[in-house]
Amino acid sequence: MRIWxxxxxxxxxxxxxxxxxxxxxxxxxxxEEEARLCAMQRFAIATKRDPKGGVRLCPWTQGxxxxxxxxxxxxxxxxxxxxxxxxxxx
Numbered sequence: 895m896r897i898w899x900x901x902x903x904x905x906x907x908x909x910x911x912x913x914x915x916x917x918x919x920x921x922x923x924x925x926e927e928e929a930r931l932c933a934m935q936r937f938a939i940a941t942k943r944d945p946k947g948g949v950r951l952c953p954w955t956q957g958x959x960x961x962x963x964x965x966x967x968x969x970x971x972x973x974x975x976x977x978x979x980x981x982x983x984x
Contacts, residue, residue, distance in 0.1 A: 900962050909956065
């Protein structure tokens with residue numbers, strides 16, 4: 895597995911209402927897509943429907959709201975299941 899750093903870019907965007915966490919996340923996953931999905935599964939929450947008919951989408955899968963970069967040299971354990979490694983209790 896690889897280690898990924900997901901960093902919020904614009905936490906003022908309305909879609910952040912669909913997340914319980916707005917900080918940097920470290921994720922162990924095979925790919926960027928899997929890392930984003932793992933973060934989404936960990937932090938997504940349901941929101942009220944927008945009066946204009948819009949639905950809030952969890953920002954962790956959106957490249958314009960969250961950057962994702964592989965951490966090549968890190969102290970995180972690459973062996974194991976896909977998981978959010980940091981934060982531990984968000």
